[in-house]
Every structure is written in structure tokens, then in C-alpha cells.
Amino acid sequence: MSEAFRGLVRKEFIQVFRDRNMLRIVFAVPIIQLLLFGYVVKLEVKNIRTDVYDFDQTRLSREFVNSTSAGGYFLPTPAETPLLNLESSFQRGSRDMALIIPDGFGKELESRGNITIGLVADGSDANMTAIGTGYMTRMAQKYARDVVGMRMPLNVKYNVLYNPEAESVYFMVPGIVATLLTMVTMMLTAMAIVRERESGTLEQLLVTPISPYTLLAGKVFPFAILGLFEISLALVVGVLWFDIPFVGSPLLLFALSALYLLTTLGMGLFFSTVTSTQQQAMFFAWFFSVFAILTSGFFTPIFNMPQWLQYVTYINPMRFFMNIVRGIMMKGAGLMELLPDIYTLVIFGLVVFTFSAVRFSKRAS
């Protein structure tokens, strides 16, 4: 029996390494995804192109404008379009914000009077608007405090843990690890089984003395190994190339990834039992992946979602794994902290895998 299992695993690896498309999926996809998400997806906002309408033109107003460029968040330039036309530069897409400093800004500031400055933002980029207006508010308050010595009655001293610079890539790489493991193992498993059904080799195997469970193990095991290889690759690139910190225990991450694989391989197995062509299997796996990624908290925090959708996220196993990966990598969470997520994944794994395995072996005998 173990001889049959070894034969199946060896065969599966030969097929993966001989198929160019497979190789692309296994080697190129994780690296490209990392580079794309690492460089392109920036949730932090920098270089906000800002038109400055300075109607004050005093030393203080110029100083304030200069101070906003600190940290690289704003790129203030004197406005070229008249104030009444400021929208046209938004419409052209050449500016993101406009800062309006009223006449008397310097005088009022020196006499510690009440000052209001104006900020107009291009709301078509909601993320930039929300973050940029926040930055500007803080910068104005800081300027008032530092330069003029004006005191706010209530100040917040904050301390951001785990990712003080709010680097997107620190946040993205763990997300990619979870996504890759889900997609690769689920899709490859489903497609590899359906391919055997399409080509008639599965039927040929059913006439041999191999048991459905050996067959199942032999089909699923190679993709578990590939999945763990995928996340290793993603982690190595993340740590060496993007310098992301890895605070927790890599061993724990791999152990819990193996636990999560029970669910993803089970899903792949399930898709293989409800489809008859590789395209169908791919479509199912894609559809599920999109649902899983969107409701996992990868891009948007789950608490931002409407209540009913938050309930839906509980049927998404990736949501719990996402929490585990971020917890271990960024926060150094240990077994005890992650127990609720682990319990959930154990239940998911047992239910999904057992259900699919039974379905598969029923069809196979």
C-alpha cells in the first residue's frame, strides 16, 4: 500500500515539474504576487499633490506650508488655477488636494486668535481623502503647538505597536501567505483530480487494487508539500527582499499552515467531486477564492463591514488563518493567544476534509 502511495506522489511531482503552466503557478505566481502587492498596493498615503492658495503671504503662512511637506505626505505647490476654478485640476487628475490659507492667518496666529484654514480634497479616492485630511489636521495642530506654542486642551499620545511606520508591505506579506496557500492548494488539488477523471486515468486506477483512501492521500499529499513550499518561498522573499519583520515562531506558522491545509485540500477535493472538467474546477476554485479573500480581512478590516457581512465571514476559514498568520508574523502571537482560531480551523478541517473524502471515495468505488 505504501508502495502505491509513493508511486502516486512521485508521479504527481513528475507531472508538476514537467508542466510549464504548473511551474509558473508554483514558482512565478508567489514572487509576482509579492512584488505586485509589495510595491503597488500602498495603503499608506504619500505624495499628496496639494495646491496651496496662500492669501496671507506672511512668514508664518509660508513656514506652515513648508512644514506640511515634512515626512513626504504632502507635495505642496503654489496654485496656478484661480480659486474658483480649483476643481478643474481635480478633474484633470493633476491635484489631489487644495489648501486654502486665509488672509490674516499670521496675524491671528501671533495673537492666538481663532483661525480656520480650508482643505478641499478629491473624494474620488476615498482612502487618500480619509487619510490625507487626518494628516493635515494633525500637522496643523502640531504646527500651532510647536511653532507658536498654542496648546490644545486635550492631546493624544499614541503608540502604534507592531508596525509603527504603518508599512503596507508588512501587512500585505502575511496576507499573501494566507492567500497563496489557500488558492494554490485548493486549485491544484481540484484540477489534478479532475484531470485524471477527464483523461480516464482515474477509471483505470479504480480497477487496480489501490484503495480509495490511498488514492486520495496520494493525490492530496503532493499539493500539501507544494503549498508549504509556496509559503516558504513567499516568506523568504518577504523577509530578505522587503525586510519585513518575522516576530513569532516560524515552526508554529508551518504547523498551523499544515492544519489549515486540511480545509483547503478538502475544498479542492470537494470541487473535484462536483465538476467534470478542469475549467469547471478552476472556476469553482476562483469563485471561492475571491469570496474567501474579500471576507478574510486581507484588504478591508472585518469590523468595517456591515453586520450581516461580518456574520458571513465566520463561514470563511481563511479569515481565521489570516488572523493566525498576521498574529504570528507581526505580533509574535503564540499558541495560547491563537487557540480560538486554532479550534475553529480544527473544526473546519475535520468537517470539510471528512465530508469531501467520503464524497470522493463514494464516487471512487
Place this chain on the structure above:
Amino acid sequence: MSLVSVESLSKSYREIRAVDDFSFAVDQGEIYALVGPDGAGKTTIIRTLCGLINPDSGVAMIDGLDCQRKFESIKPILGYMPQVFSLYPDLTVTENLTFYGGIYGVVGEDYRTRVEYLYRFSNLKPFADRRAQALSGGMKQKLALSCALMHQPRILILDEPTTGVDPLSRRQFWEILLELKKQGVTIIVSTPYMDEVARSDRACFVFKGKKLAEGTPAALPGLFEGSLYFCDCRPTVQTLEALNQVSNVQARRFGGGIHVYLRKDVTLPDIATELTRAGFDTGGFRPIRPDLEDCFIQLMEES
């Protein structure tokens, strides 16, 4: 007791009766051919024997074991080659053989001697490192047969192994089957080719899920009723139509001429006047012995 027995097997797909009350038995060491056109039900019978289909009624047994309920115990003595090429096209000849070696638990020294043996009769050794997808049709079938023989099965079930294979490779393939028979392997083979029936020990004519006739290749043509003539005339549509107008006659194009069947108890002189009236010279009709195909066609038309 027969090694393989099928009794009153029936299987329908929707309203189509693929197999209809079908029975046959195969003895140890026989080559038994299931002959019939596409869609006759051969594949359904074979897949039932291989435990892949549950029949609506009837039983299929191999070595005294029920093919549906006790199939696990049959597997070790059974080799099966399906109609479509079902090996891994992206694996080489050797890799396919090694894979099936692993599946059947044939390893180490046993595997090496077995592969040497399989290479000897298949002549595939020079192609050992070639991928299965790059093999010719005939070589593919020989590789598939080799994989099915990996565990030295006592019974071999082949579903149209020579369909789409060139005549030379077909002959070589049958030589291998005859060699296996000498070693005591029982073979059930389906085929649409009459010349292959002649090489089997017994054959069964299958049409529309029913058994038309069964017997040795020598005895089967004897089932032909009436007499058969070869008409040495150009087989045009008009000629065939004119001949079929004559009572008690059925004409069919056959190679370069026409085969003319006369119903039982009808002789050529009986229809001579009618033939002459239709414009045929009775001197152009030569009596011939019906062969397997004539017999099959007649049985098929009567059914």
C-alpha cells in the same frame, strides 16, 4: 465452471437499453470476442465486468465472485484496458510502467524482471524514455497492455484495443494476445473488426444490447440462412436498388462487387426470370460461402 459468467445483464441509460438481457460465459484460457458496431453495448458489458457500472438487473461474475459486490477481491487477478488511452501522456514509457508497478506493488527485482519481460514482447524498450503522448497509436496500445499486465493477471479485459490502430500494429497486437493465451491468460476482447474474430476462440455478436449469436469463428458462418452469391457488376446505387426490387433478394455492396443474399428455400433459378427482366445476366452470379460478416449482417437485419 466458467471463469467469467454474465447472466441476464440489463442496463438502460434514460430510455435507451444499452444492454438487454445479455448472457455469456468464458472458460479459463479462452480468447472471447465481443463483436459489434459502435453503440452495440460492448463497452457497457465490459465496464460492468470491471465493476465500473452497476447493472439494472442480472449478474456479472469473475472467478465465482460478483463483479459489483466483491470487486475488491477480483482486482488482483484482473487486467483492464479501457477504450480510450488512459495512461499519463506526460510521463515516459518507463515512468508509466514504474507507476503501475507501484500501484500493483510490483517492486524491486520482481519489477525489473517483469519490465524486461513486458519490453520483450512489446518492443517498446527503444522508446523507454519517450513520453506516452509522442507514441504512435499502436505503441500506445502496447504500452497500455503492458501496464495492464504488470501484475500478471489471470484474466484480461480489453475494450476495442485495436480501434484506430494501423493493420500491421493490429496484427502484432493479436500476436501478443495469442502468446498470452498460451500462458493461460483468459482474454475478453471487444472489437468492431471481423478479421479479429477469426483469431479468437469464441465470439459473440452484439447488436443493440442483445446477443445475436455465439460460437467459434468456424461455426458462426454456418448460422447463415439461405444462399449467397457474388454479383460481378459495378456496385452503383441504381444496380443495388434494381436488385433489391427482386423478391426474396437482398443486395449489399461488398468491396468491388455486390453480395446477393437469397432467402431460405429460394434458389437462383427461382428468381432468374425476374432478374432477367430487371436487366441482369444470371451468368454473372457466382455462389460463394458466407463469411462472418455476411452472417453478422444477416443476423443484424433480422433482429
